[in-house]
Amino acid sequence: MILGLPWWVFMMILFIFLSGYMAFRAMRAEQKLEKHYIEQEGKVYIDRIRQEREQRQEQKQRQPSH
Template sequence: MVLGVTWWVYIVIFLIFLSGIMAYRAMQAERKLEEEAAEKEGQIYMERLEMERDRRRQRSH
């Protein structure tokens, strides 16, 4: 025993710390996926707008 605390208490504290790190990494990965999905959706939207503009230009000529 170190400082009057049993060894399993240190293991529990370590696992809590490790769990926090893993949760933080998971949040970062999720945020990155959401940003990529939003960017892809925005790109699709911009392509549709451009196609509509081209279609309108062809109609007016």
């Protein structure tokens, strides 16, 4: 007996806390991956906008002015 509890009760409580910690760690890792993915997609979007802006400027420069 540990602290007046059977050893298996103590182990169950320990496993509950361990399970909670592992779930918390998994949640943080998932958030990190999601943030990384969002940043990558944002960069692709910004690059696409930048390319379109450059193409428009090139087209403007090619057109003869009146």
